[in-house]
Amino acid sequence: MTLTIDNLSKRYGSTVALDGVSFEVRPGELFGFVGSNGAGKTTTMRIALGVLAADSGEVRLDGKPVDLEVRRTIGYMPEERGLYPKMKVGNQLTYLAQLHGLSKRDATAAMQRWTERLGIAERIGDTVDSLSLGNQQRVQLAAALIHDPAVLVLDEPFSGLDPVAVDVMSEVLVEKANTGVPVIFSSHQLDLVQRLCKRVGIIVHGRMRVVGEVDELRASGSAHLVVHAPDAPVGWADGLPGVSDAEYLDGRTTLAVEPGADDQQILKTALSTGPVHEFSLEQPSLTDLFREVVAA
Numbered sequence: 001m002t003l004t005i006d007n008l009s010k011r012y013g014s015t016v017a018l019d020g021v022s023f024e025v026r027p028g029e030l031f032g033f034v035g036s037n038g039a040g041k042t043t044t045m046r047i048a049l050g051v052l053a054a055d056s057g058e059v060r061l062d063g064k065p066v067d068l069e070v071r072r073t074i075g076y077m078p079e080e081r082g083l084y085p086k087m088k089v090g091n092q093l094t095y096l097a098q099l100h101g102l103s104k105r106d107a108t109a110a111m112q113r114w115t116e117r118l119g120i121a122e123r124i125g126d127t128v129d130s131l132s133l134g135n136q137q138r139v140q141l142a143a144a145l146i147h148d149p150a151v152l153v154l155d156e157p158f159s160g161l162d163p164v165a166v167d168v169m170s171e172v173l174v175e176k177a178n179t180g181v182p183v184i185f186s187s188h189q190l191d192l193v194q195r196l197c198k199r200v201g202i203i204v205h206g207r208m209r210v211v212g213e214v215d216e217l218r219a220s221g222s223a224h225l226v227v228h229a230p231d232a233p234v235g236w237a238d239g240l241p242g243v244s245d246a247e248y249l250d251g252r253t254t255l256a257v258e259p260g261a262d263d264q265q266i267l268k269t270a271l272s273t274g275p276v277h278e279f280s281l282e283q284p285s286l287t288d289l290f291r292e293v294v295a296a
């Protein structure tokens with residue numbers, strides 16, 4: 001299945017929340033949806049699920065507009081979470097699965113399988129509000145997965161999780177994507193997005209500013225050369241071709257280099273000052289790219 005977000009626009013009064021947002025999430029892909037607070041991620045995902053109407057634009061699943069029937073095939077984890085606090089975990093998950101059309105028996109089996117997989121099997125007799133926030137989030141993920149969805153849309157699934165829970169969540173999302181399901185999740189944890197996602201989209205003030213493969217985006221951004229040349233005088237790299245910025249600290253120089261810069265020329269210049277103990281090219285991280293895109 002391919003999830004297509006096509007030219008969505010949405011206003012809240014005078015606030016333009018989305019302004020022509022388009023991108024697609026392909027089969028078997030983990031797509032990272034990133035952007036500053038208020039950039040429009042939740043609005044986009046709520047429209048994708050059909051719980052909020054766009055002013056214009058369309059969301060399609062394999063070319064078919066998302067209607068009530070298509071919507072049942074989407075697994076959604078809302079940012080505001082949506083569990084019944086006083087209901088027991090097991091009953092709640094079984095109930096939600098039945099709402100999605102599973103028989104009582106299949107719903108119970110799915111509840112048992114997912115609570116096992118997410119490490120909350122021993123809590124199925126407890127009410128949701130008696131669980132820690134991280135465990136409530138695992139229940140919320142189980143709720144999104146319980147009907148074996150054809151698409152997963154997750155609003156900040158990793159926020160507030162401890163490192164072990166982050167690992168469990170990551171594994172499950174990767175596993176799900178590996179079965180061919182398109183998975184989109186929003187997150188402010190860009191190191192995690194960089195590690196998990198093949199493609200990302202960066203939204204700024206309701207507009208998609210960048211969509212592409214993480215590796216390609218990183219390779220096209222300005223890289224840094226770290227040079228440890230203890231005898232080199234401050235300013236040794238200033239003005240070298242392809243060097244757009246240089247920071248000098250205790251014999252260590254960090255150079256911002258433009259794509260295609262001649263690093264061998266820079267190395268020769270460094271060696272002409274004395275020994276060079278380190279010379280390494282560091283690609284920009286997704287966080288670096290994000291800062292660049294947001295600042296531009």
Ligand SMILES: Nc1ncnc2c1ncn2[C@@H]1O[C@H](COP(=O)(O)OP(=O)(O)OP(=O)(O)O)[C@@H](O)[C@H]1O
Nearest residue numbers: 012015016017035036037038039040041042043044
């Ligand atoms: N119900 C609403 N009424 C009025 N304005 C809203 C409403 N929901 C969202 N907005 C506004 O729409 C814009 C986009 O909000 P949205 O929640 O989609 O951003 P977000 O990227 O999910 O942010 P965050 O990372 O903080 O969750 C913001 O300016 C927000 O204030």
